[in-house]
Amino acid sequence: MTAAPMTLGAHAERTPDRPAIIMGEGGEVVTYAELERRSRAVARALRERGLSVGDHLAILSENNRAFLEIAWAAQRSGLYYTAVNRHLRGPEVQHILDDCGATALVSTEAMAAAVADLDLRRISVRICSAGQLPGFAGYEQILATTSDRPIPDECEGREMLYSGGTTGVPKGVRKPLPATPLGDPQAPPVLIARGLVVSGPTENAVYLSPAPLYHSAPLVFSMSWQRLGATVVLMERFDPKRCLELIERYRVTHTQMVPTMFIRMLRLPGAVRRHYDLSSLIDVVHGAAPCPVPVKQQMIEWLGPIVNEYYSGTEDIGHTSITAAEWLVHPGSVGRPAQPCHIVGEDGGELAVGEVGVVYFEGGRPFQYHNDPERTAAVVGPNGWRTLGDMGCVDEDGYLYLTDRRSHMIVSGGVNIYPQEAENVLAAHPRVLDAAVIGVPHEEMGEEVKAVVQLVDSSSAGPDLEAELLAHCRGELATYKCPRTVDFTDELPRDPSGKLYKRLLREQYWSGHESRVI
Numbered sequence: 001m002t003a004a005p006m007t008l009g010a011h012a013e014r015t016p017d018r019p020a021i022i023m024g025e026g027g028e029v030v031t032y033a034e035l036e037r038r039s040r041a042v043a044r045a046l047r048e049r050g051l052s053v054g055d056h057l058a059i060l061s062e063n064n065r066a067f068l069e070i071a072w073a074a075q076r077s078g079l080y081y082t083a084v085n086r087h088l089r090g091p092e093v094q095h096i097l098d099d100c101g102a103t104a105l106v107s108t109e110a111m112a113a114a115v116a117d118l119d120l121r122r123i124s125v126r127i128c129s130a131g132q133l134p135g136f137a138g139y140e141q142i143l144a145t146t147s148d149r150p151i152p153d154e155c156e157g158r159e160m161l162y163s164g165g166t167t168g169v170p171k172g173v174r175k176p177l178p179a180t181p182l183g184d185p186q187a188p189p190v191l192i193a194r195g196l197v198v199s200g201p202t203e204n205a206v207y208l209s210p211a212p213l214y215h216s217a218p219l220v221f222s223m224s225w226q227r228l229g230a231t232v233v234l235m236e237r238f239d240p241k242r243c244l245e246l247i248e249r250y251r252v253t254h255t256q257m258v259p260t261m262f263i264r265m266l267r268l269p270g271a272v273r274r275h276y277d278l279s280s281l282i283d284v285v286h287g288a289a290p291c292p293v294p295v296k297q298q299m300i301e302w303l304g305p306i307v308n309e310y311y312s313g314t315e316d317i318g319h320t321s322i323t324a325a326e327w328l329v330h331p332g333s334v335g336r337p338a339q340p341c342h343i344v345g346e347d348g349g350e351l352a353v354g355e356v357g358v359v360y361f362e363g364g365r366p367f368q369y370h371n372d373p374e375r376t377a378a379v380v381g382p383n384g385w386r387t388l389g390d391m392g393c394v395d396e397d398g399y400l401y402l403t404d405r406r407s408h409m410i411v412s413g414g415v416n417i418y419p420q421e422a423e424n425v426l427a428a429h430p431r432v433l434d435a436a437v438i439g440v441p442h443e444e445m446g447e448e449v450k451a452v453v454q455l456v457d458s459s460s461a462g463p464d465l466e467a468e469l470l471a472h473c474r475g476e477l478a479t480y481k482c483p484r485t486v487d488f489t490d491e492l493p494r495d496p497s498g499k500l501y502k503r504l505l506r507e508q509y510w511s512g513h514e515s516r517v518i
Helices: 008-014 032-048 065-075 091-098 109-116 137-144 190-199 215-226 240-250 259-266 270-275 293-303 324-329 373-378 420-427 463-474 502-510
Strands: 019-023 029-031 056-060 080-083 104-107 123-128 171-174 207-208 231-232 254-257 283-286 308-312 319-324 341-344 357-361 386-394 399-403 411-412 415-417 433-441 446-455 485-489
Touching: 008 032, 019 032, 019 104, 029 032, 029 065, 032 104, 032 137, 056 065, 056 091, 056 109, 065 080, 065 215, 080 415, 091 171, 104 109, 109 463, 123 137, 171 373, 190 215, 207 240, 215 231, 215 254, 231 240, 240 259, 240 270, 254 259, 259 293, 259 433, 283 293, 293 308, 293 324, 319 446, 324 415, 341 386, 386 415, 386 463, 399 420, 411 433, 411 446, 420 433, 420 446, 420 463, 433 502, 446 463
Parallel strands: 019 231, 056 080, 056 104, 104 123, 207 231, 207 254, 254 283, 283 308, 446 485
Antiparallel strands: 019 029, 308 319, 341 357, 357 386, 386 399, 411 415, 433 446
């Protein structure tokens, strides 16, 4: 498709019966004609209830068919819309609703406990998109009683998502609102969708979205693929075996995953993995978190050279990408930056090839942290370059390698240690399902390196396995980078998108101590 139309309406006219959404568990189908009709009706309902261009709607929901219908209603109404992480604590959800200034909230019966603890007095429009909630209007009733004629002032809206909940208080990433006609070729959402065309023809594309839609990449990727007329297979929750079943059943061509999903699929018995026909896949993109080199090598060996990677952030400060073929030559790299990239040392000077420092980018799209000018200013360096807060280095060919986030760095005895290295080594151990490495209090050294590990078989935890894992690390890394102790846990505080809430781990160990890390 060389000149793909970029509106739902165009696809509803050309291929009205093509599935726009297929729910992974129940198999429920929403056609393009239905998605167009329902999103237009919701857009009109929002206008009738007082929401105008530039106003704000929030979505607190599990993955369901209505999630994308609501998002499209906001997108075509010129609204800002915020998808709220449903795993956040009550005060964090309240902070987001208050901070973004939402005047409308869409939620579900499954979120009743979370909603009950919220102060919603300032939110005038409340809609329950699945089930029933006291004080919320029923979604299907709204659809049944509202015209699906397009609103007269249809225009492009914009997502406003919150970043940073893994390291501190979530912060809203606010970008300029397009408010241009639907499908405007210069609108950022349209440009993002056009960028997907480089991966090949999209006429018969089937995109599998295995992650929660409250995160940036799953939501933006899903809606971008729908702009291209693709079918989106939406998993309610990730399960490795179910993922393979869906790829085979629906002949999935494209998907976007995170490394924890790779690890969980690789931990399936070989007979299970070989059982499914995955030959329809042509592009498996991953991002959001670092991928250990051995894990990616195994994925390429399994699926072929279609495992491609990108590095970016909700802020759109910088972007890199790398194909599987490139990665095999530059293992561990996240690719060449799309715009000039600089590695900056503690003194503010630019570092040489191979030296580790803070990664800064030139250019990028404009944004601000909503209601937080200090944080917005903090990402800007003296040269006007901006950073996502990651550490890394570049090689002689200009490929970027990330070492860790600056906020995750451990300082032990005055030595800087980046825990990602040890985490990658532990993740490659066959008995490890997930691992986190943090700094814990130490009277003499300030911080000591500790691993917290989730096992494939929790019954194998004990001193013998701890010794085995420590020896495994020492066989791969310099001793000072290695954990001194290992704690075992049933589950790490990682959200379904793969991001690890290290602050929650640190709280357990730093309680009663003065931590240097926020």
